[in-house]
Amino acid sequence: MSGQNxxxxxxxxxxxxxxxxxxxxxxxxxxxAERTQINAQLRAINQRIQAVxxxxxxxxxxxxxxAVARVEEAQEDLGRAIAExxxxxxxxxxxxxxxxxxxxxxxxxxPLV
Amino acid sequence: xxxRGLRAAAAAAxxxxxxxxxxxxxxxxxxxxxxxxxxxxxxxSQIAFEAANKLAREQxxxxxxxxxxxxxxxxxxxxxxxxxxxxxxxxAFAILDSYGAALQSLVDPKRSQAGGxxxxxxxxxxxxxxxxxxxxxxxxxAFSTFGSALLQARSETKATAVMRETDGAFNAVVGDMAKAxxxxxxxVGSLQNSVASxxxxxxxxxxxxxxxxxxxxxQAGRRAVIQRxxxxxxxxxxxxxDLSQLRQSLLALGEAHSAAARGEPGDALFWVKRVxxxxxxxxxxxxxxxAEEKESLP
Numbered sequence: 001m002s003g004q005n006x007x008x009x010x011x012x013x014x015x016x017x018x019x020x021x022x023x024x025x026x027x028x029x030x031x032x033a034e035r036t037q038i039n040a041q042l043r044a045i046n047q048r049i050q051a052v053x054x055x056x057x058x059x060x061x062x063x064x065x066x067a068v069a070r071v072e073e074a075q076e077d078l079g080r081a082i083a084e085x086x087x088x089x090x091x092x093x094x095x096x097x098x099x100x101x102x103x104x105x106x107x108x109x110x111p112l113v
Numbered sequence: 114x115x116x117r118g119l120r121a122a123a124a125a126a127x128x129x130x131x132x133x134x135x136x137x138x139x140x141x142x143x144x145x146x147x148x149x150x151x152x153x154x155x156x157x158s159q160i161a162f163e164a165a166n167k168l169a170r171e172q173x174x175x176x177x178x179x180x181x182x183x184x185x186x187x188x189x190x191x192x193x194x195x196x197x198x199x200x201x202x203x204x205a206f207a208i209l210d211s212y213g214a215a216l217q218s219l220v221d222p223k224r225s226q227a228g229g230x231x232x233x234x235x236x237x238x239x240x241x242x243x244x245x246x247x248x249x250x251x252x253x254x255a256f257s258t259f260g261s262a263l264l265q266a267r268s269e270t271k272a273t274a275v276m277r278e279t280d281g282a283f284n285a286v287v288g289d290m291a292k293a294x295x296x297x298x299x300x301v302g303s304l305q306n307s308v309a310s311x312x313x314x315x316x317x318x319x320x321x322x323x324x325x326x327x328x329x330x331x332q333a334g335r336r337a338v339i340q341r342x343x344x345x346x347x348x349x350x351x352x353x354x355d356l357s358q359l360r361q362s363l364l365a366l367g368e369a370h371s372a373a374a375r376g377e378p379g380d381a382l383f384w385v386k387r388v389x390x391x392x393x394x395x396x397x398x399x400x401x402x403x404a405e406e407k408e409s410l411p
Contacts, residue, residue: 013301019314039319045314054198058195058201060198064286067285071282078218081272085219
């Protein structure tokens with residue numbers, strides 16, 4: 001993914017690996033006190049995973065902003081096409097308007113001739 | 114002479130237009146469906162972010178309360194989807210939606226109809242007393258149809274060209290979003306990873322400690338804690354399923370855009386229908402969780 005901080009990703013990977021290792025050790029243990037102690041450590045690691053992954057989420061969101069700018073450019077292109085389509089209608093209406101004006105001017109002038 | 118030539122030209126043009134204007138309704142329908150899908154995925158993401166942040170916040174508060182230290186810092190309450198990130202998502206969805214709106218506006222048949230009407234008015238004026246072009250009324254109507262279809266075909270060609278050019282960028286945006294959500298709880302650094310960690314390394318560990326603190330003879334107490342443990346696992350699986358569906362919705366939006374750009378009938382609609390049904394499922398699950406939480410309150 002573009003714009004991803006590899007250091008943060010490595011840190012998250014390391015924290016996840018530590019949590020997995022602790023979970024495995026806890027499952028292997030029958031000692032309630034040891035299990036409780038491991039659980040406290042897991043909760044502390046979770047707090048850090050949330051912090052690091054939160055930073056990664058913000059960075060990934062920045063990358064999304066950069067990518068969406070290209071879609072925004074296309075939107076400008078579409079805006080120009082819409083304006084052009086409207087201009088065509090305006091031109092036809094203008095020609096009609098001018099012709100109608102000329103008709104009226106001629107109609108007014110005719111009895112005077 | 115003039116009338117006959119013009120009639121022949123108009124008839125030929127109408128045949129030409131009839132041959133080239135067929136993609137119109139498909140494109141119009143696909144672009145409309147795409148916008149609906151963008152709106153649904155945006156809602157899905159908001160629900161998912163709120164749920165992920167709420168879970169992490171509850172765990173942070175529990176951790177702080179259990180901590181003997183008396184210091185309090187903003188960093189003690191980290192969020193997996195911080196506001197500075199979610200604001201960027203909202204902005205990105207708004208841009209995708211206005212891109213869809215611009216496409217919809219360009220291929221809107223009302224615009225080309227207005228052009229056709231203007232042409233008909235011009236034909237009527239040409240027939241007026243001054244110029245006296247002598248165009249048969251049936252042909253001024255043909256002018257309208259021909260002009261309208263020609264303008265519509267021109268707009269659709271442009272819209273399709275823009276969609277094809279933008280397809281890579283559109284898919285890059287939704288692809289990056291899907292990656293940020295993650296494919297599973299073990300997808301390191303993703304939002305799914307944050308949520309899975311909150312449940313596995315915090316919520317469940319707390320219930321395990323509660324269980325360990327009970328006397329072996331307290332069977333009713335044990336039963337109640339086991340039920341909490343099972344409920345927590347089910348809630349974890351539901352929340353991860355929501356995130357997986359959000360990821361699928363984002364990828365489906367990319368598929369819908371590509372299908373619309375190819376002008377394939379029904380393909381975009383198929384994907385958007387799936388996005389909508391996933392949003393409905395997600396809303397139903399969120400409502401059920403909220404109801405359960407209310408019930409569990411003392």
